[in-house]
Amino acid sequence: MSLLIYLDGAYVPREEAKVSVFDHGYLYGDGVFEGIRSYDGRVFKLMEHLQRLFEGAHHIMLEVPITLEEMAEATLETMRRNNLKNAYIRIVVSRGVGDLGLDPRKCPRATVVIIADKISLFPQEHYEKGLAVMTAATRQRCSNTLEPRIKSLNYLNNILVKIEAAHAGMMEAIMLNSQGYVVEGSGSNVFIVNKQGELITPPMYLGILEGITRNTALELARGEGIPVKEDIFTRHDLYTAQECFLTGTAAELIPVISIDRRVVGKGVPGPLTQKLMTLFHAYTHSNGTPVY
Ligand code: PMP
Numbered sequence: 001m002s003l004l005i006y007l008d009g010a011y012v013p014r015e016e017a018k019v020s021v022f023d024h025g026y027l028y029g030d031g032v033f034e035g036i037r038s039y040d041g042r043v044f045k046l047m048e049h050l051q052r053l054f055e056g057a058h059h060i061m062l063e064v065p066i067t068l069e070e071m072a073e074a075t076l077e078t079m080r081r082n083n084l085k086n087a088y089i090r091i092v093v094s095r096g097v098g099d100l101g102l103d104p105r106k107c108p109r110a111t112v113v114i115i116a117d118k119i120s121l122f123p124q125e126h127y128e129k130g131l132a133v134m135t136a137a138t139r140q141r142c143s144n145t146l147e148p149r150i151k152s153l154n155y156l157n158n159i160l161v162k163i164e165a166a167h168a169g170m171m172e173a174i175m176l177n178s179q180g181y182v183v184e185g186s187g188s189n190v191f192i193v194n195k196q197g198e199l200i201t202p203p204m205y206l207g208i209l210e211g212i213t214r215n216t217a218l219e220l221a222r223g224e225g226i227p228v229k230e231d232i233f234t235r236h237d238l239y240t241a242q243e244c245f246l247t248g249t250a251a252e253l254i255p256v257i258s259i260d261r262r263v264v265g266k267g268v269p270g271p272l273t274q275k276l277m278t279l280f281h282a283y284t285h286s287n288g289t290p291v292y
Helices: 024-028 046-059 068-081 125-129 156-167 212-223 235-239 271-284
Strands: 004-007 010-013 031-039 087-094 111-117 131-135 173-176 182-185 189-193 199-201 228-230 243-248 252-259
Touching: 004 068, 010 068, 024 087, 031 046, 046 068, 046 087, 046 212, 068 087, 068 111, 125 252, 131 156, 156 173, 182 235, 189 212, 189 235, 199 212, 212 228, 212 243, 212 252, 212 271, 243 271, 252 271
Parallel strands: 131 173, 131 252, 199 228
Antiparallel strands: 004 010, 004 111, 031 087, 087 111, 173 182, 182 189, 189 199, 189 243, 243 252
16 A cells, blocks of 8 residues: 655655646745654654644745644644654745745745655664764854754755765764854754763753753753753863764764764763663653554
8 A cells, every 4th residue: 555645635646646847846846844753653742743843844835735633633644644653753834836936925824744664864873783883074054154953844954964974984974063063963953961871962052952852851851860961062072072972853962982983971872871872762652642
């Protein structure tokens, strides 16, 4: 049976799920998107993801043609139509069909797509043994050009970082901003544990995506009484960290064991990382909006 895709209110087989070449999402990357996971038939942090999507749309003055509640229901229905329990859900709201000019006013109706499928970002062995990463030469696009909190369809900066990683034989790269502070991965947030045993992640004001997995990791750590700081740090702090891990909806929580070939800690997933991974697994598998 072919995967059914939600496309502007209809559920269509993947082969027929097509969008116009005049859609400004295609022509200009004009739109917003979300990546969401479901575990055991429950969609994890559905409302938080939809809130971020609608806030991004509001910022770019993109009128979503359905309400947040309708979007939630359409997401659950897409899961049901495909009989899915564990899925990766992609929601895309693009500006819609217009002419060849930039003007979004020429696009009367936004296009809404919901895909519920699978994703495997990193091979399973790296969740057990950890991941070797690098810092990218490609800097994060200046945050006063395009607000990094908007999960926009304009992902070229991140794709360039991913290409750089692939060329170096790495699966992920960490970006620095123009001032040299660590900001985020190509599709993930970054955490380190310092010598004092503090868990540190870059603060929002540096210009990063406010990761829903990041916030979950912070919440779980605080709940365990682990000292947590949202603070700026540099490549030196990455190299001298006791532990490091990345978070993201697709990546989940993955340990990092080397950065630019500098071994992190003992070169194996650290105790705090492992503890948070266990807590994260338990939390994701016992929370979320029921699909069925
Ligand atoms: N930063 C960037 C640039 C991302 O694309 C993502 C993935 N959405 C993240 C961080 C992690 O965010 P989340 O945990 O909400 O998936």
